[in-house]
Amino acid sequence: MRLSRSLAPLTVALCLVLSLAYDATPHARVQAHRTASPEPFGATCLIRVTGSHVTAYCHNPYVLVDRVSLHIECDRWWDVDSDGTEVAAGPAQTVRLTGRCWQEVRSVWVSHRGEGKAG
Template sequence: MSPPIRRAAVLLFATLALLGTTAIAPAPPTPREAECHTRLHGSHAVTHCFNGNATPDRVQLHVECVHWWDPGMDTAPVTVGPARHVVLAQRCWLGIRRAWVTHAPG
């Protein structure tokens, strides 16, 4: 093979390989969870969750207290329907170490 034909063949195979991988690779799935924003103020935790998806989502607020004798608390799970908003609140006696929200399919 002459050098110009070899370059053209390599370029053709590289282009076909690149087009083949981009056409076959599926897009990563987008998360289908409600969007939650949690605020801590002293010994109180409040989270606002909005579900902008077409499927329901069950959310639950968990709170870990600062002191060992102050038990951590969880709210009851709440289903957030499509285009709906919920507010969850929980507290400790003297202070919150951390607070987080878990999601489950509704």
């Protein structure tokens, strides 16, 4: 089917108008509701592995309490991995977490959990 010469420019113009991005059309310019940005959170942890012993120092520079926990994965299949208990790192506080394997350490990480909002 062949378009006549008078319909071809109209068809091209219609395709261009329809292909405009939705955000560029006037009805799409509605301001999104701004939500309050979350407060900074989370202690910074320095982890040191010395042989089979692990020590982590976590410093919380923020107002919210960060509950940190040390997790150790041991290299040997028979060596018991460990998940430490949660320790509350309050505002401007540094906490020390320790643990160990019987032999080599495969991996270590610290988990973080917030404790409500600042008063």
